[in-house]
Amino acid sequence: MPDRPLFLERASFHRRRLGDAARVLPVLAMLLILVPVWWVPSSVSFAAGAVWIFTLWGLLVIAVWALHRALLRAEAATMRASEAVPEADDAASAPVGGGPDAL
Amino acid sequence: MPFESLVATCLAYVVLMFGVAYAADRAAARGHVRWLDHPLVYTLSLSVYCSAWTFYGAVGYASRSGLEFLTIYLGPTIVFTGAWWGLRRLVRVARMHHVTSVADLISARFGKSNQLAGLVTLIAVIASTPYIALQLQSVRLSFEAFATDAPNGAATDGNAFGGTGLWVAAGLALFTILFGTRNLAADERHHGVVTAIALEAIVKLLAFIALGVFVVWGLADGPLDMLDRIARASADPQVAQGWMLQPDRWTALILVSAAAILTLPRMFQVMVVEAADEERLHVAGWAFPAYLFAMSLFVLPIAVMGREMLPASANPDLYVLTLPAAAGQDLLALLVFLGGFSAATSMVVVCAIAVATMVSNHWLVPVWLALRRIPAGDETDDLRGFVLNARRLAILAVMAAGWVYHEASGGTAALAAMGLVAFTGMAQVLPAMVGGLLWRGANRKGAYAGIGTGFVLWMALLFLPSVGIGGALPVPAGTDPWTAAVMLALVLNTLAFIGVSIFGFPDPVERLQGLSFVSAVEPIRHSRMMRGNDRAEPLLAMARRVWGADAALRYFQAEARAQGKSGYLPDLTPRFLTRLERRLAGSIGSATAHAMIDRVAGGVALTVSDLLQVADEAQRAKEETQRLEAARAELVRTAGQLREANDKLTALSVQKDAFLGQISHELRTPMTSVRAFSEILKDPSLTEAERTRFAGIIHDEAGRLTRLLDDLLDLSVLESRRAQLTIGVANLHDLISRALSAASATRPERGFLIDRDLPSEHLAVITDVDRLLQVLINVISNARKYCDAVHPVLIIRVRRPEGGGAVIDIVDNGSGIDSGRQSLIFEKFARLNDPARAGGAGLGLAICREIMLNLGGEISYLPGQGGAAFRIVLPARPPAAAEEARQA
Numbered sequence: 001m002p003d004r005p006l007f008l009e010r011a012s013f014h015r016r017r018l019g020d021a022a023r024v025l026p027v028l029a030m031l032l033i034l035v036p037v038w039w040v041p042s043s044v045s046f047a048a049g050a051v052w053i054f055t056l057w058g059l060l061v062i063a064v065w066a067l068h069r070a071l072l073r074a075e076a077a078t079m080r081a082s083e084a085v086p087e088a089d090d091a092a093s094a095p096v097g098g099g100p101d102a103l
Numbered sequence: 104m105p106f107e108s109l110v111a112t113c114l115a116y117v118v119l120m121f122g123v124a125y126a127a128d129r130a131a132a133r134g135h136v137r138w139l140d141h142p143l144v145y146t147l148s149l150s151v152y153c154s155a156w157t158f159y160g161a162v163g164y165a166s167r168s169g170l171e172f173l174t175i176y177l178g179p180t181i182v183f184t185g186a187w188w189g190l191r192r193l194v195r196v197a198r199m200h201h202v203t204s205v206a207d208l209i210s211a212r213f214g215k216s217n218q219l220a221g222l223v224t225l226i227a228v229i230a231s232t233p234y235i236a237l238q239l240q241s242v243r244l245s246f247e248a249f250a251t252d253a254p255n256g257a258a259t260d261g262n263a264f265g266g267t268g269l270w271v272a273a274g275l276a277l278f279t280i281l282f283g284t285r286n287l288a289a290d291e292r293h294h295g296v297v298t299a300i301a302l303e304a305i306v307k308l309l310a311f312i313a314l315g316v317f318v319v320w321g322l323a324d325g326p327l328d329m330l331d332r333i334a335r336a337s338a339d340p341q342v343a344q345g346w347m348l349q350p351d352r353w354t355a356l357i358l359v360s361a362a363a364i365l366t367l368p369r370m371f372q373v374m375v376v377e378a379a380d381e382e383r384l385h386v387a388g389w390a391f392p393a394y395l396f397a398m399s400l401f402v403l404p405i406a407v408m409g410r411e412m413l414p415a416s417a418n419p420d421l422y423v424l425t426l427p428a429a430a431g432q433d434l435l436a437l438l439v440f441l442g443g444f445s446a447a448t449s450m451v452v453v454c455a456i457a458v459a460t461m462v463s464n465h466w467l468v469p470v471w472l473a474l475r476r477i478p479a480g481d482e483t484d485d486l487r488g489f490v491l492n493a494r495r496l497a498i499l500a501v502m503a504a505g506w507v508y509h510e511a512s513g514g515t516a517a518l519a520a521m522g523l524v525a526f527t528g529m530a531q532v533l534p535a536m537v538g539g540l541l542w543r544g545a546n547r548k549g550a551y552a553g554i555g556t557g558f559v560l561w562m563a564l565l566f567l568p569s570v571g572i573g574g575a576l577p578v579p580a581g582t583d584p585w586t587a588a589v590m591l592a593l594v595l596n597t598l599a600f601i602g603v604s605i606f607g608f609p610d611p612v613e614r615l616q617g618l619s620f621v622s623a624v625e626p627i628r629h630s631r632m633m634r635g636n637d638r639a640e641p642l643l644a645m646a647r648r649v650w651g652a653d654a655a656l657r658y659f660q661a662e663a664r665a666q667g668k669s670g671y672l673p674d675l676t677p678r679f680l681t682r683l684e685r686r687l688a689g690s691i692g693s694a695t696a697h698a699m700i701d702r703v704a705g706g707v708a709l710t711v712s713d714l715l716q717v718a719d720e721a722q723r724a725k726e727e728t729q730r731l732e733a734a735r736a737e738l739v740r741t742a743g744q745l746r747e748a749n750d751k752l753t754a755l756s757v758q759k760d761a762f763l764g765q766i767s768h769e770l771r772t773p774m775t776s777v778r779a780f781s782e783i784l785k786d787p788s789l790t791e792a793e794r795t796r797f798a799g800i801i802h803d804e805a806g807r808l809t810r811l812l813d814d815l816l817d818l819s820v821l822e823s824r825r826a827q828l829t830i831g832v833a834n835l836h837d838l839i840s841r842a843l844s845a846a847s848a849t850r851p852e853r854g855f856l857i858d859r860d861l862p863s864e865h866l867a868v869i870t871d872v873d874r875l876l877q878v879l880i881n882v883i884s885n886a887r888k889y890c891d892a893v894h895p896v897l898i899i900r901v902r903r904p905e906g907g908g909a910v911i912d913i914v915d916n917g918s919g920i921d922s923g924r925q926s927l928i929f930e931k932f933a934r935l936n937d938p939a940r941a942g943g944a945g946l947g948l949a950i951c952r953e954i955m956l957n958l959g960g961e962i963s964y965l966p967g968q969g970g971a972a973f974r975i976v977l978p979a980r981p982p983a984a985a986e987e988a989r990q991a
Contacts, residue, residue: 019188023185025184026181026184026185026189029181037354038350041349046337049170060184060392061396063184065389067187068386
């Protein structure tokens with residue numbers, strides 16, 4: 001497509017890569033949950049299995065939390081970057097911490 | 104606990120729920136939706152996934168099959184880890200099209216087909232009825248278990264609780280009708296219901312965690328001891344056999360529960376329909392898995408402890424109630440009872456709303472509209488009232504069906520399997536749903552084929568066997584029949600969907616919808632929808648029938664204002680019609696809204712050529728932009744050229760003025776002397792000697808004038824390239840010698856050292872000999888005039904270049920010419936030093952340049968030679984001679 005940029009700035013590039021991570025995460029989660037049961041069902045069926053799966057589950061929750069946090073920040077950064085370009089002069093002259101970003 | 108006080112507790116709890124729902128609805132009506140819209144409320148409302156089946160049944164499931172119960176929670180967890188790109192997109196697309204249910208989503212995607220929505224509704228009804236019955240049963244069982252001190256004594260006295268199911272069903276129907284069909288808003292959100300459910304989610308979670316903490320730290324001796332007990336329990340070979348995970352079953356269960364979180368009517372209702380936007384999934388993406396984690400963490404400990412402490416005859420499904428009761432923790436048992444009650448009621452309420460919306464939008468309203476074929480404009484009845492009543496009727500019907508099913512099945516253990524049966528039934532919608540969202544090629548026939556195949560196989564292999572009709576799938580030993588049936592249904596469903604889609608050609612409406620769903624963009628508006636403005640009023644009348652007079656007028660006025668019109672009747676632009684249709688779809692489903700708009704506004708069927716026109720318009724617009732871009736670049740180029748030409752003309756004009764000024768000045772000086780001296784000659788008292796001297800001066804000045812005019816004429820002839828050339832052959836050595844001797848008359852007092860390379864000078868040149876000589880004399884005289892060295896040296900070098908001709912360099916050892924003025928020296932009247940010293944008109948080098956151009960060569964100044972340096976380049980033949988040679 002000719003009207004899409006071929007290369008991105010740092011902020012947008014970073015956000016896209018985080019988006020890639022968000023796509024990979026469910027696949028990774030599925031593999032981690034399915035493969036051990038196919039592989040060694042007898043060792044993940046009982047107490048050890050409970051420890052394994054709840055640990056994995058807790059890590060997944062934390063991973064999604066961290067990823068969403070990073071993605072929201074990256075989106076905000078991209079937004080700021082795209083806004084800052086036309087208003088570079090204003091941003092430079094504004095007092096530090098005076099903008100809405102400081103809140 | 105006595106039966107009466109238990110009923111009283113339940114009633115108090117129910118009153119609390121009614122109060123919360125009422126307060127939330129009132130707050131929403133006043134516009135106070137801030138905290139109602141909080142992502143946490145949304146996340147908690149998603150917990151409607153944990154019905155009584157999971158609340159009570161999970162422990163029973165775990166005590167029979169060990170960790171396998173986790174699959175029901177792990178499937179949704181995997182789906183929610185993909186919330187960022189998967190669920191967000193689903194919610195965005197669904198909100199964009201004001202989708203009211205999962206059936207409506209499928210219908211809207213596949214060309215607003217109501218029949219398809221009807222089929223999905225059928226599956227939902229068949230799958231949901233036993234599921235609701237299961238909830239009623241769990242409430243009845245918990246009553247039985249809890250209202251007697253002996254956990255198992257109630258079975259003989261079941262009649263005392265026979266009415267429980269009916270009362271619960273009636274109460275929930277009342278709640279659902281009150282808060283679920285309050286309005287027919289375009290966005291179909293129920294703040295009261297959602298808030299009540301969020302509260303119930305907290306009760307559920309607290310009850311379960313309280314029980315879990317009591318079991319792990321109260322009955323057992325902490326987590327390590329608990330793990331020990333789990334290990335000990337699984338040492339029993341019979342238990343170990345049941346607990347051993349089967350990989351195929353594990354995978355299929357995770358797949359089915361992942362599908363269920365997307366397709367179950369109640370999940371779609373809370374996750375998609377009740378979501379104001381997709382932003383709340385940022386929190387729900389991790390918070391909902393965390394909720395599921397908390398709900399399942401203590402399931403296995405409770406199951407193991409129940410096995411240890413309770414008699415073998417106790418029903419494992421009721422361990423959560425009987426365990427605290429047996430331990431003497433009555434308050435904890437009451438909390439758990441309320442938790443289970445919450446789980447059952449919230450599931451029933453949301454499920455009833457979702458299924459009733461489908462039934463009324465896809466079954467009752469279309470049938471009603473089809474039965475009454477009255478011209479649209481004359482309809483004065485209240486469609487809104489009908490839709491709401493249809494919905495209430497549907498809620499009652501769903502509840503009644505659940506209760507009847509419950510009574511008919513007699514509360515057998517067969518119900519326990521109904522949860523999974525419902526999951527697998529709704530999972531048949533998944534291929535069409537996911538395919539429709541990701542693949543533009545998916546079409547309605549494919550969706551029919553896929554969902555139809557899945558539905559038939561599900562009925563035959565899973566649903567009917569679960570109610571005792573027909574048997575399980577005959578499979579080879581070692582294979583799990585349930586897994587085989589589920590995978591067979593899903594795989595054939597998907598293959599049919601893809602296969603038929605590949606060979607189909609969808610109609611234009613479907614293709615437009617497909618584009619909009621897959622690309623998650625606003626539906627493209629097509630120009631064919633443009634119709635006469637006289638239809639605006641019937642449309643308003645129709646909208647009034649759906650939304651009520653006030654809401655319809657408000658909407659139309661806002662739309663008219665957006666178009667810059669006053670009053671209530673906007674122009675029927677494609678944009679307005681598309682928006683109106685989608686807003687109506689939010690109330691009555693996309694298929695019905697589409698049909699109604701078409702009927703009222705005098706529908707013209709969309710054709711393939713219209714679609715191509717849409718594509719064409721976009722293409723044309725793009726080409727037009729490119730064309731304008733090219734034209735703009737061309738204009739910029741032309742403007743640049745014009746500016747350059749203008750600059751050149753201005754410079755020429757300035758030059759011309761300067762030339763006129765110069766030439767007037769040059770002519771005036773000798774004329775002034777001639778006039779002055781001729782005045783003096785008139786004086787008779789002059790002596791003869793004086794008279795002769797003055798006449799001499801006049802003669803000299805006249806000569807100077809003549810030379811100047813000759814030069815000017817010569818220059819003008821040369822510049823016009825009309826000079827007559829006399830071409831001849833000469834030896835360059837002779838020419839240089841003649842030039843040197845001729846030039847020696849200039850400032851003869853200066854003794855120049857001439858440095859020549861004699862052998863190389865003997866070159867024959869074909870040119871106008873006199874003109875070349877003139878150039879050489881001029882350049883050498885200039886050197887003599889201007890060279891300011893104490894011991895002046897003149898270097899003359901000649902060589903023959905590759906292509907013939909000659910290159911003559913004449914270099915002196917003076918101070919040369921400033922780089923800034925080198926470009927000026929060949930201009931007319933360009934005298935670098937004071938005019939007196941030069942003694943000429945300043946035309947010499949200008950004439951030289953013109954002569955050389957006429958001879959086909961050039962003269963140029965060579966910078967950086969240690970003095971003034973001129974290079975004269977002669978071609979092998981002069982241009983005129985070259986032309987003659989060519990002609991010959």
